[in-house]
Amino acid sequence: MSDDVKMFEGSQIRSVWDNEREEWYFSIIDVIASLTESSNSRDYWYRVKKRMSEEEKNELSTICRQLKLKAPDGKM
Numbered sequence: 001m002s003d004d005v006k007m008f009e010g011s012q013i014r015s016v017w018d019n020e021r022e023e024w025y026f027s028i029i030d031v032i033a034s035l036t037e038s039s040n041s042r043d044y045w046y047r048v049k050k051r052m053s054e055e056e057k058n059e060l061s062t063i064c065r066q067l068k069l070k071a072p073d074g075k076m
Contacts, residue, residue, distance in 0.1 A: 008034050014069040027069050 011034035014027040033041035049057065 016069065 008031075011030070013030040013034060016025045017023075018025065029041045029045060032038060032044050036044060038044040049060070052060065
């Protein structure tokens with residue numbers, strides 16, 4: 001896998017390319033921050049998940065996997 005940063009309307013979106021699966025993975029927190037202009041995108045994502053039913057949460061966990069991405073401060 002290789003890390004990369006994509007730009008979307010002036011916002012940085014952290015991403016990872018998986019050579020084995022030939023797929024891009026994007027940081028949902030960065031996408032939310034870009035689309036909603038939320039000051040706290042982690043809190044926004046937390047509240048979205050909180051409002052979901054159990055069935056929706058189970059489906060979401062299948063689609064959205066948590067990956068370690070490099071933060072702007074260089075930490076993982």
